[in-house]
Amino acid sequence: MKKSSKLLSRKPLFLLLYLFLSVLIPEQLMASKALEPPQAIITGKVTDVNGLPLAGVNVIVESTDRGTISDLDGSFRIQVNSGETLVFSIVGFKSLRVPIEGADFVNVVLEEDVTQLGEVVLNAGYYTVSERERTGNIATIKADVMEKQPVGNPLAAMQGHMSGVNIVQSTGLPGGGYSIEVRGRNFINGATDPLFIVDGVPFGPQSLGASRVSNEILGGNVSPLNAINPNDIESIEVLKDADATAIYGSRGANGVVLITTKRGKAGKTRFDAQLSTSFGKVSRFLELMDTQQYLEVRREGVINDGYGSFLDNPSFDFVWPDIKSWDNDRYTDWQKELIGGTAYRNNAQLSISGGGQSTQFLISGAYQKETTVFPGDANYQRATIRSQVDHRSDNEKFKINMSMSYSNENNQMPGEDFTGKAYSLEPNAPALYDDEANLNWENNTWDNPLAALEESYVAKSNTLLSNAVISYAILPNLEFRSSMGFTSYRLDSYRAMPSSARNPSLGLTPQNYSHLITNASQRESWIVEPQLHWKKKWDLFSMDMLLGTTFQWETTDQLVVRGLGFPNNGLIHNLAAAQTLEVISDMDSEYRYNAVFGRINLKVLDRYILNITGRRDGSSRFGPGKQFGNFGAVGMAWIFSEEPIFGPESFLSFGKLRASYGSTGSDTIGDYRYLDTYSVSGNDYDGVTALEPTGIFNPQFGWEENRKLEAALELGFFYDRLVLNTSWYQNRSSNQLVGIPLATTTGFSQLTGNFDAVVENTGFEVDLQTANIQSKGLRWSTTFNLTVPKNRLVAFDGLETSTFANRYVVGEPLTIVKLYHALGVDPETGSYQFEDYNGDEGITRSEDRQWIEDLAPTYYGGLGNTLSLGNFTLDAFFQFKKQKAYNTLRYQSTPGFKGNGSVELFDRWQQPGDMVTIQRAYSGLAPTGGSDEFQKESSAAISNASFIRLRNVSVNYKVPTLEHGLDINVYLQGQNLWTITDYKGPDPEQPTSLRLPPLRQVSLGIQVSF
Incomplete structure (x- = not known):
């Protein structure tokens, strides 16, 4: 396409600079002078006071570029001149200087630093802050936790590990997406996605998939975050409160997720290779009716509908083939047949890292291939490559950090998710293939589910993320820094639907049915952020100031085309062969964003801390006079454990009170919403493509x-062996951007504008970390988090007369559903009964849907334990959630209809006086009075979906080796292994979908480092 070539022509200039530096300037050329030849090789071992080896300790020859890192057994090897000094350092332990005076072996014992909270540095986006001194709420997950999970998306590794962060997987298919909410839903119509920042560069998580292309298989949700290899991530921080997010202004309303990738470390060149194989299965099948149960209720339904006399009439075989012509003794477990396969994931990764004190580098590459549990050869492939170079001058005034990653994904799926068919196909349905191995249509009496394999869904994406950070120390206390980033996400997908995928009795041909829908889309973003950092420390007082500005430009392009009618199905992938071409969507948008931001951090006596942040944002999504908004926050902390009353022998090793208040905003409404907008209607007028208005001018909303x-x-207690963090929050979102209803005479149903509505999220969060046992041979630690959230609509003027009247209630959460109140089955008539709220002696769709259920979690969290014994390490993590969800009655509430259902439908009403929960059988040929549809939307279709899930188990064994510097680890990992729940659906976290649930996965792998 002409548009596609235009999109690919944009090249970021600084990428060429990056490639030039990383290829042509090796460490030897960047060093300011040649190193003196070493005179001796020193070996040694680093342990803690209990004799346990310490891995990852930085071992540096003082005042030189020479260094290394201790191996997993604590051993190290380094070249040292006589009289030089080695410096040993690692987070959580006191640094140690060891002079070398002719020794060739050194045993080093590091003491734990009781102030280790001050050594844990968190990424707060534009600045870093220690765990001890932070005034905001920042949750974090590190690489050592993510690496123990056999997952392909960073969000999957975060599930259950962070308080205030609720993540749900949308499908068990590879390449699918996840939904994420940080402290609940803030806006009525706005997106819930937080701002994602990857190595300082904003990354859009919104899918560019077109629903007409991918809705059947992935729900239109092709997650761009699949492009990020979890094994490349060093840490993920989630910023939650105003103090942490206000510096991001309008982009931080739903929280901020900071992803930091791994970097090279000073020391010898290190090679890390990893291979793993995973096996995935559906973790839970529904209990469905068998053949005899199904046929019994099916025939009973025909009789109840008054057509029993026709059951013996051959002329009606075509009406009830499942009863009349199919083998009544046949049984097929369709869940086992269609979704009972084994999915395989093979993963290979190699990285090279190292460097001296002035220059470090890392280059890594990975390849992953994953299949599905469906029949056929559907698969997902991902290849990634990443490089990182960090350099600083000898005087440490000039620093430059450059990173680039590229990912290519190829997702090839069948045209349909087989899960819905697996739950509903008749148990006595015919064989899939005939005697000649062709698709069996059984005399055109059924739709063979494997015909969907004739269709195809393919999504190919290319993702480029690049960033360069340059800084220079102008004065001892003043530093200039500039971050420059570029991202490009390209998605090309199509769905091909040939006539051969449909029942031959329909008489469909390539000329009158076969069609192809293509989606070509791309999102590109530039960002430049110059900054000034100034810091000064006096005897009792210190100040840290930041001033910066942001310039961002983003373009999004999407072209969705449908081709209809092909000469034959062999040409279906060639749009030029189509008889008719239709442009379904042609979108080209541009977004410009500018901001000025600042921060002032004050500390008195290292215990009283004040943090002030502010930002002024400008967005092209608003009209003139409304484009700029001001946001800011203040955070305060008092480290009361530093007061003289708490001496060094106190059991309270750390205590801090903190509070914050501020405002953030949101402009996540899409581009050009304040203008008159038009779109291609898909209809022609006298051979000319017509445009239709889709939006009405309103420059007043902000x-x-x-x-x-x-x-x-x-x-913190007992030298931080036990750390407890508790927080209470209240978020109030106002000036809501919603659709204001308009009179039908205007030609529009609504006008986008600000509405006087207020949404409130409150909650309580608990995070607990304990070091239960720390002995020479055994270590045991525990983590626990709990979130108790509450959401409610505080105010909404004119709600009763708005288009939201049937969805929301003032005082109730945004996550409610309004239902009919089910009163059970009338024992005399055998029909479902419902409460008549308006008293008109009938059930109407709007007035009688007054029963309210909240589908948001009441509370959720996770519990993890790590146990180390010798060379073995065992990790186990449980996720839990208390919630309600739709049950199987949501999809089928009446026995007797064509298509299988839950075995609960077999226990139905059969005669007057029966006291049961399922109504009488119907065949679908006689009216039911709507009772079955009402039941699907009633309180009976909601049930307890709480669960405790063994989310992850990991067993790691370090293989003893004789060769110095060689580390071999063998590991066995499991994901989604076991779930305790009363919920009778396929998965309690994915209850409202007939898509494939998350799989149970087991992974076996090996990691080699040298």
């Missing part, structure tokens, strides 16, 4: 606003 309040208490 920023949504989210005001956040938080108070927290953080405690």
